[in-house]
Amino acid sequence: MGKHNVTMTINGESVTAEVDSRLLLVHFIRENLDLTGTHIGCDTSNCGACTIMLDGKSIKSCTYLTVRADGANITTIEGVAAEGTNSHLQQAFHDQHGLHCGFCTPGMIIRSMDLLKTNPNPTEEEIRWGISGNLCRCTGYNNIVKSVQQAATEMAKEKEASV
């Protein structure tokens, strides 16, 4: 089996490792780096539990080879806010009861980060389509939609205050 050296930045820290060519990025993150907030819920790229941010875009890390991420800048759920603090999305999911079991939550939050980056003021329908690559079996989505709406409002307020 081929081995490769990879270097990438994860949550602001540089990581270098020798990995098998077939190692999936989600396993690298979970097992080699012990960042277990990124989850696995399927084997067909359908559930989105494994969603991470790679070079500023949300991707499903279960369908991505580690070697392909050589040189990438990655953010996982552990890195979206400083320890002990909440990003707007994390706070909004808490306020709006946007999570039950929490298994889909890291992927939902990362996906929503990307959504709000490309569309800072989405309609309910745009939010629903925007997170439709991420499954949640617990919440029925109503409150996830509300969470994303709250975060959008808070982010807009913050932007306004900074100009």
Place this chain on the structure above:
Amino acid sequence: MFKCKTSPEVGGMGHSVKRKEDARFLHGKGNYVDDVKLPGQLMMVMVRSPYAYAKIKSINKEKALAIPGVLAVITGYDLKEFNLHWMPTLLSDTQMVLPTDTVMHQSQEVCAVIATDRYIAVDGAEAVEVDYEPMKALVDPYKALDDDAPLLRPDKEGQEDNQIYHWEKGDRAKTDDVIAKADVVVKERVYLPRIHVASIETCGCNASYDKDTKKLTVYLTTQAPHAIRTIVALVAGHVGLSEEKIRVIAPDIGGGFGGKVPVYPAYVVAIAATFLIGKPVKWIEDRSENLVNGFARDYHMDCELAATKDGKIQAFKVSTLADHGYTDSSANPSKFPTGMFSICTGSYDYEHAFAELDAVYTNKAPGGVAYRCSFRVTEAVHAIERMVDKLAAEIKMDPAEIRFKNFIKKEQFPYASPLGWNYDSGDYKQTLEKAMEMIGYDDYKKEQAEKRAQGKLMGIGICTFTEVVGAGPSKDFDILGIAMFDSAEIRVHPTGKALARFGTKSQGQGHETTYAQILAEELGIPYTDIEIDEGDTDTAPYGLGTYASRSTPTAGAAAAMAARKLKDKGRKIAAHLLEVSEEDIEWEVGKYFVKGAPEKSKTIQDVAFAAYTNIPPGMEPGFEATHYYDPPNLTFPNGAYICVVEVEEETGAIDVKRFVAIDDCGNVINPMIVEGQVHGGLTQGIAPAMYEGIVYDDEGNVLNGTLMDYLVPTAVESPHWETGHTITPSPHHPLGAKGVAESPTVGAPPAIANAIIDALYPLGIKHLDIPITPDKVWDAIQVAKAKA
């Protein structure tokens, strides 16, 4: 409305306080089974059968064992040495752990590969060579009892056909008689498809046996850790695993919904493997294994509903064929092989009913889990609610009106149902009225008439269900003989903060918040000062776990009762501190005071401190209490759901326009959490109504065993849910609460099905089985048009 007794800071019942458990999940610090990594960790992968029914001629391990890192391949023969190749199911059937000669369903576990790493274990599984001799699979349950059907379970002594059992309840002769003489009788075969809970976290375990201490620790995706510990001790006691040396830990669970109640064969194999190897063995199910194994529903119900010509229901009869797969591994209480199916008489007042059921073996996966439903209530409710609508259509009566006409009246509670339940409370009329008002029923009726006049298909569907939850009184309910009580243990520390432990296990329901709120309500200690702990059998008191909406009815009640024991002790301590007699002490939330002199008082925190520092003479020190709660009855949550749909005639596409759910679950602990549970359950209700169903071909192959072709609703398929409440407290529950999480899963499918069928009624379509997909609708429209 429910009036809060406590301030928002104390956060007792009725406050929508934010969840205490959220922080770890929001920051990626949840601890699910696959996150648990132990020193020397090994991984296990199952080899599974590609055939639904086949003889195993040989299993060749050699090539697998030659792969560096593959440590062992475990087969049924290896387990047979320890008499562990079969295990009992909860309902006195038997299930293979690993086969020695025959596989009975596609994807059945054939053998296990243990390796140093996940990838190597998968390589090993690919390299195992199994020689099968396929046989003709029995797939159609209606053929299971044919004379020429293969006998699927010759291993069972006395088993001469494929019938597992026959069950019946009620008076057959009287019911038949009333039906025979009735003005109107509607009949239908109603099928509830085989579906899967599909929690986003699949099942798994990490089993670790220490050969020196002889202690087995199992991290497990289980909703019932204590029951599992006892089962492991019963099944594997003969190899030396005794109950005090078994520790089952259910860490964070990524959704359960009933699918994490059973003992799956791979759990047993992992335990056997760690027992033999002495190193931790982890098995994590992949999604296809998850979807193809285990199931819920799969009831074929022949229903007959009889009524007078003006719509007064007189009798209901239902004869069911239940497809259990190759073994009955239903997770039901022992004396209830069909669960609470006899709740099928519904929310209506009539005298005569009869229900019977025949369960059969087929070459399908076993399961029969109570998927977000208190043991077969979903099936029961679907049957009666479809039939009530069919009756309404038959006699051209409004579906709301027929329900009002037949409802059990508020003053009739407690109500003895024709099949033997004792409904505790409800105000069905008020609940339906509220739903109709909220959705604007009369306006929709007008709109529907206009649309119909233009040839457009619009439907309004109602479901007014009664649930039965909170198993249960120990005289009737047990699992393997263990009474279905539940427990709470409270320790109040000297500084007035507390730790409480429970025999249940949250899988997302928010127990860490709601249990703390119950204690806050009872003791006046702020919910933020109370830590809740569940899921570790070494520390939690014994309980039967969380499923069937039983946590609030049982463990929630136990919490209140334990708190009341503490309050009684506290009263004595307060009397001692205030130097008055106990009879002169009064309680208001959070403090004791002297009757007539409220300025003389001691807070619960003062009293807790005194329990450790200034103990009344002769009193046992400390401030702790435990209660094991055996409920006197079940609770009967209910609700009225209304759905409005439009159907496009050209394509069969269905658009859910509105969905209003009014639930009555008695007193509410945390309205925000209750609403969240209802949302989630509604999406799990639209799932089988419109999207989900496990499909088999004639050979017993599952045709939709991945999330690519098994449609778990996304945010796009899931409508914007609208919810509301009525409150009829349970008279026998210490908090007046009833349990709620399953009501929406039970109530939504018939409301949606009724709406779609109502939309299609002008075309002459009178029934469709769920899932009602666009292609099914389109086909039905073509058939109807050809007839017309």
